[in-house]
Amino acid sequence: MPTENLPLRALMTLILPCLFLIQSLEAAPQHDMPGVVVPVAIESGGKAPGKRTTRKDLAAGRLSYLQVAMQFDEVPLKQALRTFFKAIDVDYVPYFRGRNADSGMLSDTPISLEIKNLSAHRALDLIITVATVGERCTWQLRGGVVEVGTMARLARSGEQKSIVYPIKDLTLDVPYFDPTPGEKNTTEREKPRHLASQLMHHITAAIVPEAWEPPTVDDDQATPPPSSNGGSAWSNLKPYEENPRTRRMEALQLFVIGRWAKMQYHRDDLLVTAPDFVHRAINGYPGATMPDPSKWKLPVVPPEKQAG
Numbered sequence: 001m002p003t004e005n006l007p008l009r010a011l012m013t014l015i016l017p018c019l020f021l022i023q024s025l026e027a028a029p030q031h032d033m034p035g036v037v038v039p040v041a042i043e044s045g046g047k048a049p050g051k052r053t054t055r056k057d058l059a060a061g062r063l064s065y066l067q068v069a070m071q072f073d074e075v076p077l078k079q080a081l082r083t084f085f086k087a088i089d090v091d092y093v094p095y096f097r098g099r100n101a102d103s104g105m106l107s108d109t110p111i112s113l114e115i116k117n118l119s120a121h122r123a124l125d126l127i128i129t130v131a132t133v134g135e136r137c138t139w140q141l142r143g144g145v146v147e148v149g150t151m152a153r154l155a156r157s158g159e160q161k162s163i164v165y166p167i168k169d170l171t172l173d174v175p176y177f178d179p180t181p182g183e184k185n186t187t188e189r190e191k192p193r194h195l196a197s198q199l200m201h202h203i204t205a206a207i208v209p210e211a212w213e214p215p216t217v218d219d220d221q222a223t224p225p226p227s228s229n230g231g232s233a234w235s236n237l238k239p240y241e242e243n244p245r246t247r248r249m250e251a252l253q254l255f256v257i258g259r260w261a262k263m264q265y266h267r268d269d270l271l272v273t274a275p276d277f278v279h280r281a282i283n284g285y286p287g288a289t290m291p292d293p294s295k296w297k298l299p300v301v302p303p304e305k306q307a308g
Contacts, residue, residue, distance in 0.1 A: 053287075053289055054144065054287070055143060055144025055145075056141050056142075056144045056285075056287070057285075057287040057288060057289045058144065058289055059090045059091075059141055059146065060285035060287065060288035061288040061289035061290050061291055062089065062090055062120060062291055063088065063090065063119075063120045063121040063124070063141075063146075063288075064119065064120070064121060064285065064288045065119070065288070065290050065291055065300050065301060065302065065303070066088050066119070066291060066296065066299070066300060067117050067118060067119055067298060067299040067300075067301050067306065068087055068088065068115060068117075068118060068120050068298060069115060069116050069117055069118075070083065070084065070087070070113075070115045070123065071113070071114045071115070072111045072112060072113045073112055074110040074111075074112055075110065075111050075112075076107065076109065076110060076111070077096075077105060077106065077107055077108065077109040077110075077111055078094070078107040080111045080113075080127055080131075081094055081127065081148065084120075084123065084124065084127060085146065087298065088298070090144075090145075090146055091144065091145045092145060092146040092147070092148060093146070093147050093148070094147075094148045094149065095147065095148065095149030095153045095154075096149075097150070102133075103133060103134025103135035103150065104132075104133070104134065104135060104137065104150050104153075105128070105131045105132060105137055105148070105149070105150075106131075109131045109133075111127060111131060112130075113126060113127065113130055117299070119301070119303070119306050124139055124146075124148075125138075135150045135151070135152065136150070136151055136210065137151065138151055138277045139154075139277065140154050140275060140276035140277040140280065141276055141285070142276055151208070151211070151260065151275075151277070152260075154275050154276075154277060155211065155259070155260035155261075155275040160260075160261075160273055160274055160275050161273070161274075161275075161276070161279070162271060163271075163279055164270070164271050165270040165272060165282070165283065166268065166269055167265075167269065167270050168192075168268035168269075170195065170196075171195040171196050171199070171268065172192070173189040173190045173191075173195060175189055191239070192268070193251060193265070194239050196239070196254060196265045196270070197238070197239045197254055197265075200237055200254060200256060200263060200265065200270070203263065203282065204235075204256055207278065207281045207282055208260075208277065208278050208281055210259065210260070211258050211259060211260040211274060211278050212235075212258035212259075212261055212263075213258055213259050214234040214235075214257075214258065214259070215234070215257070215258070215259050216259065234257045234258070235255060235256040235257060235258075236252055236253060237254060237256070239251065239254060240252060253265075260274060261273065261274035261275070261278050262274070
């Protein structure tokens with residue numbers, strides 16, 4: 001056998017099995033998970049090349065991009081939720097309150113509501129708001145499944161996750177140049193720790209304020225941890241403090257420990273440990289996959305084109 005043909009034969013030996021494998025994969029049925037057939041054959045948009053689409057990305061995309069129109073007239077909450085999630089084809093778990101509980105959602109609460117062309121997540125918010133009595137209720141995504149219940153139930157410590165948010169670009173004070181002749185040409189710039197402290201303050205005030213309140217005796221953690229300056233506190237948003245001995249300003253640890261969420265600033269990053277509904281309010285669902293409009297009867301509308 002001619003020796004010059006050996007490299008080509010070896011190459012063909014490697015390529016042919018790969019071609020057969022690709023053909024078999026293309027012919028195989030596509031499923032979201034074993035035993036569950038996904039009605040949307042192809043979902044695209046907003047994904048980085050090579051990144052795997054998860055069940056959570058698919059569910060977030062349907063909640064974000066699909067628009068629904070529904071009307072409920074004295075329909076029990078349990079049935080209303082079943083109708084809603086069946087329409088968008090997303091799995092869900094409701095946490096209803098018992099008869100003796102004084103807050104939450106009862107499964108047989110009558111729902112009277114008319115929804116016209118709202119995004120699915122806003123429609124879900126309306127259903128939950130109408131059905132809630134007492135303690136505030138919400139929803140969150142965990143592993144592609146929507147959980148509905150009170151914030152306290154969804155925020156159990158074992159169901160929280162930690163995410164590092166890079167905030168370096170948010171803690172950079174851009175210099176301002178004063179064109180006045182003879183004057184100082186720049187204003188004094190704020191340090192990153194000052195801006196990080198302001199950002200953390202805004203988060204605790206605007207993003208689910210209940211989550212950042214000091215824990216109570218009924219929460220997982222009832223006693224405050226020791227702080228970096230030797231005291232004991234649930235939070236510190238003071239970036240610097242003067243050392244009485246050296247008279248120099250020293251950096252203090254920035255942190256907040258709340259009922260259901262924790263936050264700490266460290267080296268241009270913000271580490272947040274919280275339930276999904278808090279992370280959703282901070283950063284949304286950046287991996288949400290837009291459904292293929294040709295596979296859905298419901299309208300698929302990007303958020304920027306949805307009605308206010």
